[in-house]
Every structure is written in structure tokens, then in C-alpha cells.
Amino acid sequence: MRRVDAYLRQSVFTLTLVVGAALLAISTFITFVTELEDLGRGQYGIGAILQYVALQVPETVYIMFPVIALLGTLMGLGALAANAELVAMRAAGVSVARLAWGVAKAGVIVGGIAFALGEFLVPVTTPLADDIRSVARYGESARGSKDGVWLRDGRHFVFIGELISEREIQQVELFRLSDSGSLDAAIAIDTAIYDEDHWTFRGVRRTEFSADAVTVEQRDVEPWPTDLTPELTPDVLRLFVLEAESLSAWGLWRYVEYLDRNGLDAESSSLAFWRKLAAPVTVIVMMLVAVPFVIGSLRQGGAGQRLFVGVLFGVGFYLVNEVTSSTGLIYGLSPALTAFLPTLVVASLVGLRLRSMR
Numbered sequence: 001m002r003r004v005d006a007y008l009r010q011s012v013f014t015l016t017l018v019v020g021a022a023l024l025a026i027s028t029f030i031t032f033v034t035e036l037e038d039l040g041r042g043q044y045g046i047g048a049i050l051q052y053v054a055l056q057v058p059e060t061v062y063i064m065f066p067v068i069a070l071l072g073t074l075m076g077l078g079a080l081a082a083n084a085e086l087v088a089m090r091a092a093g094v095s096v097a098r099l100a101w102g103v104a105k106a107g108v109i110v111g112g113i114a115f116a117l118g119e120f121l122v123p124v125t126t127p128l129a130d131d132i133r134s135v136a137r138y139g140e141s142a143r144g145s146k147d148g149v150w151l152r153d154g155r156h157f158v159f160i161g162e163l164i165s166e167r168e169i170q171q172v173e174l175f176r177l178s179d180s181g182s183l184d185a186a187i188a189i190d191t192a193i194y195d196e197d198h199w200t201f202r203g204v205r206r207t208e209f210s211a212d213a214v215t216v217e218q219r220d221v222e223p224w225p226t227d228l229t230p231e232l233t234p235d236v237l238r239l240f241v242l243e244a245e246s247l248s249a250w251g252l253w254r255y256v257e258y259l260d261r262n263g264l265d266a267e268s269s270s271l272a273f274w275r276k277l278a279a280p281v282t283v284i285v286m287m288l289v290a291v292p293f294v295i296g297s298l299r300q301g302g303a304g305q306r307l308f309v310g311v312l313f314g315v316g317f318y319l320v321n322e323v324t325s326s327t328g329l330i331y332g333l334s335p336a337l338t339a340f341l342p343t344l345v346v347a348s349l350v351g352l353r354l355r356s357m358r
Contacts, residue, residue: 005102012106016072027060041137048136055129058121065114066286067314073290074310081294096357100291107287111280123248152262166234167194194234249276274339282343292353
């Protein structure tokens with residue numbers, strides 16, 4: 001059986017690579033042509049466009065991984081079926097369930113690759129690609145913010161007027177509330193720089209409100225006001241600025257924890273976290289979908305027919321997954337349930353179909 005598993009893996013992996021390369025080439029070409037529309041805007045030349053397109057490849061592959069896995073498995077098993085190799089395996093006593101188990105084991109490897117891609121590579125390359133395009137077009141980093149960012153840090157409401165980077169912010173205003181909810185103090189900061197493990201504030205104007213007086217104090221430099229909790233770190237700022245798709249699962253988990261601790265809405269971020277965890281499981285299920293398709297009704301079908309059905313199924317699943325996510329947020333469903341529901345439904349249908357094919 002090990003030889004059967006190894007042979008299945010080889011066939012599935014080979015065709016998955018071929019399908020992935022083909023889809024990636026098409027997607028990359030479309031992205032390149034789209035970016036050419038902005039050629040010459042600022043310093044956005046061919047070199048910057050090529051860098052942007054190249055750095056977008058990991059995210060593109062990560063998004064398409066379930067479809068790539070489905071089509072690759074369909075084509076791989078289809079090639080075995082066309083050569084009557086699946087028939088020979090069945091005649092030798094290999095059951096449909098055993099074939100599915102071999103595909104599932106291959107799916108664990110492919111799913112692990114997808115998870116590693118989304119956890120370690122995409123969070124690095126996607127923000128870098130956005131930075132390159134933003135600097136070339138507008139002369140400023142995409143991680144900076146000219147519109148302002150509001151944060152909540154315990155009893156403090158923090159407004160950052162200009163986010164130069166994760167370690168440098170300007171035009172900062174902190175509003176501290178008392179236990180009763182009234183305004184207790186307002187602190188205006190011209191520039192804040194994070195050095196080692198603390199912020200250094202420059203141009204500090206502190207206004208304290210009491211029952212019968214208002215006290216104003218100014219300082220040129222202040223190393224971390226003692227009444228501000230240390231949760232406002234560069235990592236937290238980065239989590240607020242970047243899109244959820246550009247964060248790792250670990251980063252999303254920390255972001256959700258921060259939002260929960262400060263009483264902020266964490267539903268969308270929690271959903272993004274659970275979708276990250278659901279991604280490798282979805283890849284495995286998509287590969288298992290190919291087994292009944294090839295062994296069942298498409299046994300006599302050609303490669304074009306299998307590819308067509310696979311594309312329809314993959315696109316349909318993507319649309320259902322997106323609709324389910326939006327619906328779950330609207331109706332306040334559990335983020336974990338919302339993220340895994342489409343995959344669990346498909347897995348149940350595949351399981352029933354495989355059971356009926358014994």
C-alpha cells in the first residue's frame with residue numbers, strides 16, 4: 001500500500017504543479033497588464049511593476065491553492081484513470097476508501113505547504129509589494145497613514161494623525177478617561193519614536209482636568225508617560241494598519257486578543273483568523289472531491305471535461321465561501337463555524353459519496 005500511496009502522490013503532485021504554474025502564469029499576466037495602466041505615474045516604471053508583480057505571486061498562489069489542489073488532483077487521478085491504472089488498482093483489491101486515504105495523505109502535505117505560505121511568506125511579500133507600488137506612485141510608504149488611526153488602549157483613546165512607520169508616529173493625541181467615564185486628561189504629542197522597548201515622546205503637552213482646575217504642562221522629551229499602558233507597541237500599530245490577509249495566523253490572534261481586551265469589535269478579525277486555520281483543511285477536502293468525480297461519473301470523461309467541472313466546482317465553492325463569511329458577520333454567527341462551515345458541508349457530501357461507492 002505504501003507503493004500505491006507513493007504513486008498517487010507522485011501523480012497528484014506532478015499535475016498540481018503543472019496546473020498551479022498555468023494558473024499562476026495567467027493571473028500574473030493579467031496583473032502585469034493591469035498595472036501597465038499606471039505606467040509613468042510618479043516613478044512607477046517597468047522595474048517597479050515587475051517587482052510588484054513578483055512579490056504578489058505568493059499571495060496569488062495562496063488564494064488559488066484550493067482550486068489548484070482540486071484541479072491538480074482531478075488531472076492526476078484522471079491521467080491514472082485514462083491509462084487504466086485506477087482500474088488495475090481496484091482489481092488488485094484497493095478500495096475506493098483506500099484510494100481516498102492515499103489522496104488525503106497527499107493533501108496533508110499540500111495543505112501544510114498552503115498554511116506555511118500564508119503564515120510565513122505572504123505576510124512578508126504582500127506588504128512589501130504594496131510599499132514598492134505606493135512609494136513609486138506617490139512617494140510614500142503604504143504602511144504610513146495620512147488619514148489618521150484611532151486606537152483604544154485601556155482607558156485611553158489614541159488618535160495618530162500620521163503614521164510614518166510602525167516605530168515612528170506624529171501628531172498623536174491621547175484622551176484619558178476617569179473611572180466614571182469623564183475626560184480626565186488630554187495629551188498632545190508631536191512625535192513618538194519606539195526605541196528598544198519603550199516610546200520616547202517629543203513635544204508633549206499634557207492637560208489635566210480636575211473638579212475645580214485645569215493644569216497644563218509642556219515637556220520637550222518624555223520617556224513613556226506612566227499613565228499609559230505598554231500595549232501600544234509597533235506590533236499593535238502594524239496590525240491596525242495592515243489588511244487581515246497580510247497578517248499571519250499568529251498576528252491575527254494577537255490582534256483579536258488586543259481588540260477583546262479593549263472592548264473593541266473583533267468579529268471580522270476573528271473570522272480572518274479562523275479562515276487562516278481553515279485554509280489547509282479546505283485544500284485537503286478539495287483534493288478528496290476529485291476522487292468520486294474521477295472514479296464515479298467522470299470515469300469515461302476526458303481531461304477537458306474534468307478540468308471544466310473542476311473549474312466550475314472551485315469557483316462555486318469560492319463564491320459560497322465568501323457569501324457564507326459575509327452572512328456570518330451580518331447575523332453574528334460564530335467566526336469558527338462561519339469559516340469552517342462550507343468546508344465541512346463539502347467534506348460531508350464527499351464522505352457520503354465515497355461511502356456509497358464501496
